[in-house]
Amino acid sequence: MWGGYTKVCSVRISALTILQLPNTKPEAIAKLLNIKEIYYEKAILDYDRGQQILAQHSDARLIEVPSHWNIPELHGNSESAEDWNRIKRTVLVLGVKKSLQCRPNCRSSDFVSPSHANGCAMACVYCYTARRKGYANPITTFVNIERVIAYLTRHAAKQGMKLEPNQVDPKDWVYEIGENSDCSVDAAICDNVKDLITTFRTLPNAKATFATKRVNRDLLAYDPQGKTRIRYSLMPHKMAQVVDVRTSSIAERIGAVNDFVEAGYEVHLNFAPVIYSEDWLANYTELFEQIDDTLSEKAKAQLQCEVIFLTHNEELHEVNLVWNPQAEEILWQPKLQEDKLSQTGGNNVRYARGFKGKLVKPFCDLLQEKLPYCNIRYAF
Template identity: 55%
Template sequence: MLAPLLDIDRIYLEAAVEAHPRGREILARFPDAERIPVESHWRIPALRQADPGDYLAAKRQSLVLGVKKGLDFRPNGRSADFIAPSTSNGCAMACAYCYVARRKGHANPVSVFVNIEAICAAIARHAAKQGRKTVPDQVDPEAWVYDLGENGDLSVDAAISDNVRDLVALFRGLPQAKGSFATKAVNPALLGYDPQGRTRIRMSLMPPDLARLLDVRTAPVAERIAAIPELHRAGYEVHVNFSPVVLREGWEGEWGALFEMLDDCLPDAVKQQLAAEIIMLTHNETLHEVNMAWHPKAEALLWRPDIQEQKVSEGGGANLRYRTPWKRRWLDRFIALLAARMPYCRVRYAF
């Protein structure tokens, strides 16, 4: 599945990259790629000013290598207790609702940070300062959970470098902490990382017909579901993300069929530990404009001013969400449908 995603022929790299062992390792994996020096992994005019109609080429052909400067941690309380410093930014996939694209204004290929030792050391120090979690919460009853992939997909990153393997190994040795990341890709390499229950993978799912339109360049939903038992047998804690919930006529039938697919495929051992996150669609005018240049069919579902309202995000941006009174009713109906079809699936949070 991952091979068609990446055909790297150019690498943009900061000057410090080759001073790091991980940087040299990645460059050695792509010996034929053109190397283009840049001052900053954030400021690459060739990517920002690309043809908006050719949205996918940069994601397939370009790789950015940089050094992570800020090693700060942010409280979360939803998917995790804390958002850890990221080891990457951007993605080879092209989900039409992706908020990372909102920030960049155009296609955002994978950027990998090569100072993995510093990032792992920062996580270990932060976890040690927390001590034991003494009050259970919806994130986890015992462990402090760190989101590792806020701005990318670590299953894809694992095809580029050993950063993900190093993160999984780190959390094996942190008894008071767990790592966590969401994914829409299937990478068999993850099965050999020996997580020993200390890394949580959140498999993102939506009805297959919807995914074929919106989850561009991702693994088919059936493959994602089939991977869940394998990941669990390999030692991961596996949850599911129903995200985003995009409303259209017949949505309850579509999601009900997805829940039945899951119920049929998941063994009892997975069901006993299963939990879900439910995230209703949030959209954005800037992303809408980007999508209209390369994927207008998606916008027929995502851009619905008739049932959406403006929302100011935590970062101060103006986004669109389903109108508040209606959203609450639709969300309650979604949760009730899930409870009827998969009563064993605990909802960790929904919004």
């Protein structure tokens, strides 16, 4: 194991905790997650949520670690790239969120909330969160959700009412709650997402938002009352089959929009990442027509979108070559790309500025032609 610091042990779970377990996972989520190992900080045992999750996976092998962030056999082990999908399916990390802060944003939200989780059970080959943790990035769930919620409640209260509309929202301060994870999948682990949606329902000046590639219909029962905005990430089916690994199909995501609107969510679209190929505009034409044919008038009336062209990373490229080289033939195109320093200081690549300019305009023109009711919040 890890230099004597990792301990495999058993944990006593009370009968009361077992009675408080979340509902059984939907079949589609159950296929995505089959937890066999749980790495956990000892402090999670002091929280009801930590006890609940351990009881939910009572057959899992428990491995105590000093820190959820630094687990070398997961995050620093280059050999684990070959087990990329197995690790995402079978490993869970539990920790306590220590640092709480809201970071200002200006695109899909006004603020980025403190994380209730990071990592993901899905395996999109372009995912930026995998770059931060190295060779494996399973879900890490934070069990002290009450502290996160208390912080958000105080932060929203300090903002007062939003007096001037902006491109994020005309009325509410919008908080991104899923920057480092996919909330639709996180909701299958525990009730953190449900608790957040319930909280924002009570805040007079704020709403939550998150992007997702997974349809989890359990969320239909959360009663958001217009205070949570889901952004379904979409791309042409042909491309998604290669790069959106272990996600819901594009047809399933589009097909869920009407139901989530009826359930009280705002539902917007996130065309991200837009990936160039020789037939890319023809493929997007089919996608836009599919959206138009599927969405109800009620869904169309509230629809907005954001457009984000591909950003990639050399280190992630090297990892992907081990487990999904086919995708890298599409994503890694040095003749079309240039270096880009990310907001967090990482060295990434994007489509070269002159070339990208020739992509953004025809994409937006096509979108406005096919979906004239869909406001483009931003495109870059």
